[in-house]
Amino acid sequence: MTQYLIEDFHFDIPKALDVIYTSRVYDLLMDSSNELYVYSAAYVYELLKKEYLKGSIV
Template sequence: MKKKVQYLVDGITKDIIAYLMKDNNLDLPSAVSLFHNSETFEKLSDESTGLYIESSAYVYEILKVELKMGKIL
């Protein structure tokens, strides 16, 4: 993964982990594990999806749907 893409993925990941901690009352290790084991994180890390150029809030909405439905729609 290119450095610029990795930087953007890291920034979104940091924000989403903070959202998970706040919205779901999770501790840091639980929030990290939840996100890193999600299909959303897999797609975010895949440069070909272009998801890394979206806002953290947009990616978080995708994650919330995945967590509710068990998959990305």
């Protein structure tokens, strides 16, 4: 996901990592009870991108 953020938004590495680690998507990814980890990286990135652009994944 870091590379996607760098390519799509021209972030540097620290900014991309900050976006990831402070996101709701990351929290959901780390919670094994919802099994978000079984989805593709591209799918999870789309959720992250939506959260970043709109402030929500819903």
